[in-house]
Amino acid sequence: MSDTKNPNTLNFEIDEGKYKTLYRRQIFRLILTYVLPLLLLILFFQIEYDKINKESTILHLKSTAETQAQTLDLFLRERVVNLLNLIDDPRFEENILKNNIDVFLDKLKKDSEAFIDIGYFDSSGIQNLYSGPFPNLRNINYSKEQWFQTLISNSQRYVITDIYLGFRNLPHFTIAVKKYSNGKISILRATLEPIKIYNFLLSTTVFRDVLITLVNKEGKFQLTNPGLGKVLETSPFRPPQEPKVGFSEAIINGKTFDFGYCWLTQTNWCVIASSEKQNLIVGSSFQKTTLIISLFTILFLTFVIFVRAKKIVEFEKEKEIAEMEKKLARLQLEHASKLAAVGELAAGIAHEINNPLAIIASEAGLIKDLINPDFKQNITFSDLIPHLDNIQQSAFRARDITRKLMTFVRRDDLKLDYYDVNQIINELLEGFVEHELFVSNITLEKNLQPNLPKVWVDANSLRQVILNLLNNAKDAITGQGKITISTFQDGEFVYISVKDTGCGISQEQMDKIFLPFYTTKPVGKGTGLGLSVSYNIIKSFGGTIRVESIVGKGSKFTIVLPIQNKLQ
Amino acid sequence: MEEKKIKLLVVDDEVQFLDSITKRLELRGFEVTKATNGTEAIDLARKKKFDIALVDLKMPGLDGKQVLEILKSEHKYIEVIILTGHGSLDSAVECTKLGAFDYLPKPYELEDLILKLKEVYKARLEKKFRDDKEKMDKIFQIALGNSPIAILEELKKLDDEEK
Numbered sequence: 001m002s003d004t005k006n007p008n009t010l011n012f013e014i015d016e017g018k019y020k021t022l023y024r025r026q027i028f029r030l031i032l033t034y035v036l037p038l039l040l041l042i043l044f045f046q047i048e049y050d051k052i053n054k055e056s057t058i059l060h061l062k063s064t065a066e067t068q069a070q071t072l073d074l075f076l077r078e079r080v081v082n083l084l085n086l087i088d089d090p091r092f093e094e095n096i097l098k099n100n101i102d103v104f105l106d107k108l109k110k111d112s113e114a115f116i117d118i119g120y121f122d123s124s125g126i127q128n129l130y131s132g133p134f135p136n137l138r139n140i141n142y143s144k145e146q147w148f149q150t151l152i153s154n155s156q157r158y159v160i161t162d163i164y165l166g167f168r169n170l171p172h173f174t175i176a177v178k179k180y181s182n183g184k185i186s187i188l189r190a191t192l193e194p195i196k197i198y199n200f201l202l203s204t205t206v207f208r209d210v211l212i213t214l215v216n217k218e219g220k221f222q223l224t225n226p227g228l229g230k231v232l233e234t235s236p237f238r239p240p241q242e243p244k245v246g247f248s249e250a251i252i253n254g255k256t257f258d259f260g261y262c263w264l265t266q267t268n269w270c271v272i273a274s275s276e277k278q279n280l281i282v283g284s285s286f287q288k289t290t291l292i293i294s295l296f297t298i299l300f301l302t303f304v305i306f307v308r309a310k311k312i313v314e315f316e317k318e319k320e321i322a323e324m325e326k327k328l329a330r331l332q333l334e335h336a337s338k339l340a341a342v343g344e345l346a347a348g349i350a351h352e353i354n355n356p357l358a359i360i361a362s363e364a365g366l367i368k369d370l371i372n373p374d375f376k377q378n379i380t381f382s383d384l385i386p387h388l389d390n391i392q393q394s395a396f397r398a399r400d401i402t403r404k405l406m407t408f409v410r411r412d413d414l415k416l417d418y419y420d421v422n423q424i425i426n427e428l429l430e431g432f433v434e435h436e437l438f439v440s441n442i443t444l445e446k447n448l449q450p451n452l453p454k455v456w457v458d459a460n461s462l463r464q465v466i467l468n469l470l471n472n473a474k475d476a477i478t479g480q481g482k483i484t485i486s487t488f489q490d491g492e493f494v495y496i497s498v499k500d501t502g503c504g505i506s507q508e509q510m511d512k513i514f515l516p517f518y519t520t521k522p523v524g525k526g527t528g529l530g531l532s533v534s535y536n537i538i539k540s541f542g543g544t545i546r547v548e549s550i551v552g553k554g555s556k557f558t559i560v561l562p563i564q565n566k567l568q
Numbered sequence: 569m570e571e572k573k574i575k576l577l578v579v580d581d582e583v584q585f586l587d588s589i590t591k592r593l594e595l596r597g598f599e600v601t602k603a604t605n606g607t608e609a610i611d612l613a614r615k616k617k618f619d620i621a622l623v624d625l626k627m628p629g630l631d632g633k634q635v636l637e638i639l640k641s642e643h644k645y646i647e648v649i650i651l652t653g654h655g656s657l658d659s660a661v662e663c664t665k666l667g668a669f670d671y672l673p674k675p676y677e678l679e680d681l682i683l684k685l686k687e688v689y690k691a692r693l694e695k696k697f698r699d700d701k702e703k704m705d706k707i708f709q710i711a712l713g714n715s716p717i718a719i720l721e722e723l724k725k726l727d728d729e730e731k
């Protein structure tokens with residue numbers, strides 16, 4: 001009995017490492033389920049938002065450049081028309097002859113404040129007449145100037161120059177117009193203030209963050225924001241010639257500037273609308289707000305996940321503890337019922353042991369008598385041998401019974417394995433049941449199907465269940481009767497049935513027989529644990545117990561065991 | 569032992585036990601007849617008068633209780649001692665209510681059995697003596713005021729009772 005375990009000292013420890021792993025897994029799983037999709041959504045949203053913002057910024061820069069270019073074109077055309085009006089005026093020749101060019105300048109200045117001065121040329125290229133703040137420019141020969149040569153050689157009646165420093169050494173640009181009359185060419189030339197034009201352009205710009213500049217074909221600044229460079233310096237903006245309206249990028253002081261551009265139709269200028277920022281339209285605050293809200297949501301969600309994972313782990317732990325306690329209680333109950341079942345048999349077993357003891361006592365006494373001289377038996381050694389043999393046999397008989405009893409009562413841990421049901425039944429019957437039934441006038445019939453497939457069970461537990469059913473069958477029989485124990489296979493299952501010709505079970509009793517502590521046996525005889533524990537044992541093997549009974553005729557209990565146990 | 573041997577019927581399905589106890593009792597002057605089951609015992613009792621029957625309680629076929637009932641119903645003066653190896657004494661006690669003189673749990677000391685046998689035999693003799701005396705009184709009563717034919721009839725009735 002030294003290997004017998006007390007059910008209270010069963011292994012009852014919680015594997016903490018398992019729960020740490022479970023905790024980590026839960027967090028990982030929950031984050032994967034809830035946080036990751038949200039993160040991806042936020043990322044997607046941010047990327048899409050940036051894309052849309054950039055697209056709309058580009059669109060805006062382009063349209064700004066286009067609008068400004070159109071405005072500038074219109075402005076320049078108006079200025080050309082101003083000059084053409086003067087030169088085409090019938091009184092033009094008259095005024096020239098009178099040297100009255102100041103009148104022209106007054107008129108021009110009324111049209112636009114951008115006009116600085118005005119001069120008159122003939123085909124020689126010498127500025128014959130001049131009105132404006134630089135009188136020393138009069139009589140200077142402009143015939144080598146590019147604008148002059150272009151105007152003379154081209155069919156177009158006007159020319160608009162790039163911005164240049166010229167003789168006066170100040171940034172300005174020129175609009176010149178020509179007229180042929182009487183085979184003679186007259187040229188009127190006005191210079192304009194770029195700053196005035198620039199201010200005009202800026203006044204029509206909507207966004208502060210958009211910088212407007214003007215470059216020429218060579219990429220030189222014509223008009224510029226002081227932050228980007230100086231007039232006539234080479235600009236970082238290199239708008240392509242084609243298409244006329246478009247979008248590009250430039251790097252200034254290490255910063256990437258997006259810019260929209262539009263080439264003018266009147267001259268080789270290009271309006272550049274540039275911005276360092278890409279979120280020109282909606283602004284960054286909205287994006288920032290959504291980002292912060294998202295981050296807080298994620299933070300909160302993560303917190304909730306951690307709390308939740310902890311709860312889940314605690315719940316699982318409690319469940320395991322409860323299950324362990326349940327298992328422990330079940331084991332204790334099983335053991336108790338096993339003892340009870342043995343107790344029910346105890347009387348029978350006592351009989352089995354007392355009989356050989358009686359033989360031993362009796363034979364020993366007889367030998368004493370035989371060698372007692374008083375009885376004058378003249379006994380020889382060989383006369384004694386059969387009696388001594390009987391003593392020995394009886395001692396072994398008693399030993400076998402106690403041994404078998406012990407193997408049954410021993411409290412082992414479950415040893416699940418494939419067992420031959422027939423072998424278990426035969427061992428059990430040979431142990432003490434067969435003889436017990438024999439002396440109780442109960443016929444035992446065995447219908448064991450040979451070559452049954454083995455089933456995955458614990459032999460001790462199954463033995464207990466069968467013994468229990470046999471005990472019940474025996475108790476159900478008063479006087480003579482018959483118990484039939486059969487085994488057979490049907491499909492995926494092995495069946496063990498114990499049939500008796502006893503009193504049977506009423507419908508009312510039938511509802512309760514599997515309940516613990518329900519018994520129909522007299523007080524002290526049954527504990528009411530047998531069937532309920534038996535049922536639990538068979539259930540733990542993935543099987544079940546079926547009952548059929550007719551009152552007065554007998555009952556049949558059938559254990560159904562799956563051959564392929566799903567629980568293993 | 570006295571001049572007359574006490575006639576015993578021992579009924580037990582354990583042959584080894586039956587043989588040894590028989591031999592031991594015979595050595596002590598008892599006249600012992602063996603039976604290995606209830607039916608055999610009842611048959612033997614019908615053929616021969618026994619003073620005392622030692623009957624094992626648990627036997628295949630007729631058990632001790634049934635044998636006790638049959639013997640007691642068939643023989644007026646037979647006394648029965650129930651032997652039992654059974655752990656619980658409930659059924660043995662029940663047997664004494666059914667008419668067994670006493671019971672003896674197995675295994676037992678032979679001296680106890682012999683003591684008991686003598687006790688039973690004495691009680692049986694006393695009972696027989698009492699009954700005989702009663703019978704004599706009755707016969708005397710009958711003989712007092714009856715015709716010879718009536719006396720014969722009454723005597724026959726008494727004999728029938730006795731068996």
